[in-house]
Amino acid sequence: xxxxxxxxxxxxxxxxxxxxxxxxxxxxxxxxxxxxxxxxxxxxxxxxxxxxxxxxxxxxxxxxxxxxxxxxxxxxxxxxxxxxxxxxxxxxxxxxxxxxxxxxxxxxxxxxxxxxxxxxxxxxxxxxxxxxxxxxxxxxxxxxxxxxxxxxxxxxxxxxxxxxxxxxxxxxxxxxxxxxxxxxxxxxxxxxxxxxxxxxxxxxxxxxxxxxxxxxxxxxxxxxxxxxxxxxxxxxxxxxxxxxxxxxxxxxxxxxxxxxxxxxxxxxxxxxxxxxxxxxxxxxxxxxxxxxxxxxx
Numbered sequence: 622x623x624x625x626x627x628x629x630x631x632x633x634x635x636x637x638x639x640x641x642x643x644x645x646x647x648x649x650x651x652x653x654x655x656x657x658x659x660x661x662x663x664x665x666x667x668x669x670x671x672x673x674x675x676x677x678x679x680x681x682x683x684x685x686x687x688x689x690x691x692x693x694x695x696x697x698x699x700x701x702x703x704x705x706x707x708x709x710x711x712x713x714x715x716x717x718x719x720x721x722x723x724x725x726x727x728x729x730x731x732x733x734x735x736x737x738x739x740x741x742x743x744x745x746x747x748x749x750x751x752x753x754x755x756x757x758x759x760x761x762x763x764x765x766x767x768x769x770x771x772x773x774x775x776x777x778x779x780x781x782x783x784x785x786x787x788x789x790x791x792x793x794x795x796x797x798x799x800x801x802x803x804x805x806x807x808x809x810x811x812x813x814x815x816x817x818x819x820x821x822x823x824x825x826x827x828x829x830x831x832x833x834x835x836x837x838x839x840x841x842x843x844x845x846x847x848x849x850x851x852x853x854x855x856x857x858x859x860x861x862x863x864x865x866x867x868x869x870x871x872x873x874x875x876x877x878x879x880x881x882x883x884x885x886x887x888x889x890x891x892x893x894x895x896x897x898x899x900x901x902x903x904x905x906x907x908x909x910x911x912x913x914x915x916x917x918x
Contacts, residue, residue: 665716672712680704694763695781699756702783748784751804755781760803761810768809774798775811816849817879819872823890824865826900831858831866834899841893842872847882849873865902 680701687697761767761778767788768775774796776788786803788796811817825834835856842854852873860867870890874882894901 668716669712672715676705676708676712679708693759695778696756698763698781699752699783706783745784747801748799751800751802752781752783752786754804755786755800760808761813765813766811768811769798769803770807770809771802812876815876816852816873817876819870819874819879819883819886821870821883821887821890822859822867823870823894824862824867824902825894826902827866829866829899831868833897834868834894837893837897837899838868838870838890841889842870842886845872845882845886845889847874847878849875 683704684697684701687700755761763778763781766775766777774788776790776794776796778786779789779795780787781800784800785797786800788798790796823838825831835858838856839854842848842856843850848854849872853871854873855869855871857869857871858866859869870886872882872886891901
């Protein structure tokens, strides 16, 4: 084999003599070095698996402690993401040190390159800072229904992570929004308060009795089992439109009762007006035909 190497590399040597002893030593030590490297790789894999298991146990213990302390779900999720990222960085440095990489040197290099790294990950840092602001200022929490005004995204907050917040839409779609955008943009928290007001507009014909219609609608929302009787129950004339008198129906529900209440009240309005002979007009067109014009050939 040595003869083959010496013959195959005449141009590489360029007249210089090859130290056959060095090559012999390298080839003789190669199996041992490969074996030791393989052992290190196996131990690194085992160390990673064990470390991952330990990280899961630590995260589980921290989550239980926070939940016992009645911490908000968003705080629990954010701290869990932060602890997970930090522990995996420590695990990676520990594995790298097993291959001869000095962790202190790596940290020093990262520190000296801090400006460049900061510019490269400024978006992620902004999202991290946004997540901290969300937890401190609490514009929303897990379980709230929010509308993000910039792009019109909306849904129920499912999870507040280290860099992103996950929303679930009524269609069961997942929307992932950067925390930095949520912290710096305007948004509407629909379910922040425990109660929510329902406003329904309904048109009746000009020939209908407005007072009777208001009495019928007021009785309807008063008798509904889920409207909050301590709050305003009100029926009013909202507008005199071109073809209808627009009445407004206003009542209040608990957040969890809002959508079923809206659908039920809307349906019952139709039934109640029909039963009392109050007409709900619809767009229509009257066509008049000139008999003399129609009779011409």
